[in-house]
Amino acid sequence: MAIVDIILKVDHELRLKEIIYMGESKKWFSDKTLYRAIGEKLDYIIGTSITSDGGIIEIENKFFKYQWIEEKNGGTLYLSRDGVLLDLYEQTIKQVAEGIQIFDKNGYFIYGNPASEKLEQYKNEDFKGKHVLELYDLREEYSTILTVLRTQNPVASRCDRFKVKNGKTLTTINSGYPLKIKDRIYGAVVFESDLSVLKQIKKRTFNLENYVESNQSPSDDSLYTFDDIVHTSKGMKDIIYFGKKVSLTDSSVLVVGATGTGKELIAQSIHSFSPRRHKPFIDVNCGAVPYNLFESMFFGTEKGAFTGSVTKKGFFEMADGGTIFLDEINSISMEMQAKLLRVLQEKRFQRIGGTKYIQCDVRIIAASNEDFFQLMEEQKVRQDFYYRISTIKINIPPLQERREDIPILAEYFLKNLCNQYNRREIIIAPQALTALLEYSWPGNVRELQHVIEYGFNRASEETEILEFQHLPDYIQSSKSYTHKTAQLPKEFVSEVTDTNPKNFQEQMELYERRIIIDSLILYKGNITQSAKTLGMSRQSLQYRMKKLGISNM
Structure with a gap:
């Protein structure tokens, strides 16, 4: 576990009772962001259930790796941003086309990315902890890694010829660099390519050139994008800027604005800009959904659930991996709000007449032309439902x-x-x-x-x-x-x-x-x-x- 940034202490009911900030972590949040959550359930605050083996959570668009320690009168959640960064760095290295190997300062193997494993036909667990001279049949003066460690200087584009463990001879183009922290060497990294890797890189470059030269759009979706929003006012510029930032998260969004301001245009643009853009966008006018058909339309049906019923997907199943846009969400009854809330919290549901749960990965964007705080006072909207769908709120100003x-x-x-x-x-x-x-x-x-x-x-x-x-x-x-x-x-x-x-x-x-x-x-x-x-x-x-x-x- 990396250095701890924030400690959250909860009681036996898993309600937040204390927040401890380490270092400068308190500056990462707007005033009272977490303090407002004192007394709230932990799974509500972080938007997911805690597991004993740890995981990743998001708070105000910042990701943390967590470790959960259960205690007699509750428990403690240790949050670390560095832990997430290390995971992200490793995922990044895995996507690199070139082979990458990392050795410690004494020449012992630490890590190799998938491209290196494929190139040399080895597995990380077989190489870890072994010296470079144990792994390869080569002369010391012709090893890129040993040269870098000995001289503490980079070696660029050197041709190495060596035998791997299975006896096969490889010829690679290598570049090596010392890994230093405050002028002290802790290891070295080598980037390796053979003819097949170079051809792969060349192919990627060729495809990129074709894409840049092409006038065709990479997506032929008919949905609106932020580029379709005609404007010159600062207010709309700010909304578009914020909308693009929001698009990159999975947070629920509530778009509020008077009739005719363009709420659906904003919702479609958020989806089109998001990583979910190639997945379905299901738009639902909640005011037009009959009360007696609400559950079957949202959750689907199994054959035989009622007279004449057939097996049919609902909105959540149709939108799996994508986005559901709930327009006029203020028109949903309190009873249906409770059923939707359960799906949003548990991320699973059952078809009408079904017996098994279906997992769903859906991003919710809702829209309303009414003031939710007034609706909550009039007991037309549940508070927990409102807070679940309005993680991020976007207000569209009227044209006047x-x-x-x-x-x-x-x-x-x-x-x-x-x-x-x-x-x-x-x-x-x-x-x-x-x-x-x-x-x-x-x-x-x-x-x-x-x-x-x-x-x-x-x-x-x-x-x-x-x-x-x-x-x-x-x-x-x-x-x-x-x-x-x-x-x-x-x-x-x-x-x-x-x-x-x-x-x-x-x-x-x-x-x-x-x-x-x-x-x-x-x-x-x-x-x-x-x-x-x-x-x-x-x-x-x-x-x-x-x-x-x-x-x-």
């Missing part, structure tokens, strides 16, 4: 809180419609864009998409500009927009509504003036915010204002 995303989203939806129906490119008029920016968007991104689709269908096929009059009536009559327009100075209203330019250049300048003036009006003369919305620097906007004769309001 990220208005800078409105122009880019509107343009994206309009461009897609033009491509879908083979129409010429259409741009959005400044007055229409101002109306979109001023509207409150209770239906969020989904409502914006429908509004753009309405305007697209209302405009004629020859239309090149989506105008204010093409928008739905309720957008045109929006109190916030009409009130805002009523307060504009006359000179700005005339600039916005003038539609009689004399030639192309004047038309382009007028159009540019209208966009800039609308943005300045919207942000009350704030040049920095206007430039950000228009996608340009503050200096570029000031230059264009001066060129077009627009004074700062």
Whole structure:
């Protein structure tokens, strides 16, 4: 066991009663992360059951190797990050195509990776503790390992010819390096390759070059990815950054947001970015699952369980190795929450009418458009169920809180419609864009998409500009927009509504003036915010204002 970082003491009911931090381990966690868990069951805190032979657990995205010591009045859990690192290092070495051998400073064998075992046809347990001269029939001056240990200097790409234990002669290309800690040598490592290994490395390189040169996507899944999220706001950038970090874990995720904010888009993106991306993604609208069919749909059925039943997989079995997305999870009854909770805790279930347990490896992503704390107060959601599904919580802000995303989203939806129906490119008029920016968007991104689709269908096929009059009536009559327009100075209203330019250049300048003036009006003369919305620097906007004769309001 490596050095202990954290000690968790539990009582006879396996409830956490004391935490002891060693060294600087307390700095690894946010304030009170573990202290909030005092009094909680140990298996709930670490998300798994403890076994006497040890294992690996995760706390706040940090992995620890543990050792369990049972005591008279409870027990103690010793956690070590170094133990996990050693396991990870060993797993890494096992994936290397070249043979790797490690010897101590006296030339005795310590470890060989699978590639070395295959190359020289030996087993680690047969070599361990034996000297290099016992293992190979070679002259001392031609041994890479002995040369490195004797000189304490690296040896690069040297050709060695020697006999292995079974009498076979091998010719290898070796590179050896001394293993030093604080300038003191503790051993040496040698990397060995023969012709077959070199061919294997060459093949990998060739395949990599083909992949890099290919324009084809490595995955043809139809699920959304983080690259599909159209945005420019900092809020969405932060969510995507956090979502990518979360994707690499198996922690349960709860996505919370109002209707139409894109909860399923985030859920699919997390799955698509995760190591489970090549496994199933099963999305379930919990609000549409009938109460009397809930268990059979989630857990499956065995033939004969009830009249007309057949052997059929449920959602958990279908999603094994992948992800289940539980949309509208707040609509699940308390009774069904208890049954789901048991599966999430034990990671196994029985089909309806079945007698054997089926193990499941499933990552849960849930979504809700309601406040869970209020639902818990109203006793519509179990506390233990909420804490199990919300290990990580992602809040998606409504569209009205990220208005800078409105122009880019509107343009994206309009461009897609033009491509879908083979129409010429259409741009959005400044007055229409101002109306979109001023509207409150209770239906969020989904409502914006429908509004753009309405305007697209209302405009004629020859239309090149989506105008204010093409928008739905309720957008045109929006109190916030009409009130805002009523307060504009006359000179700005005339600039916005003038539609009689004399030639192309004047038309382009007028159009540019209208966009800039609308943005300045919207942000009350704030040049920095206007430039950000228009996608340009503050200096570029000031230059264009001066060129077009627009004074700062």
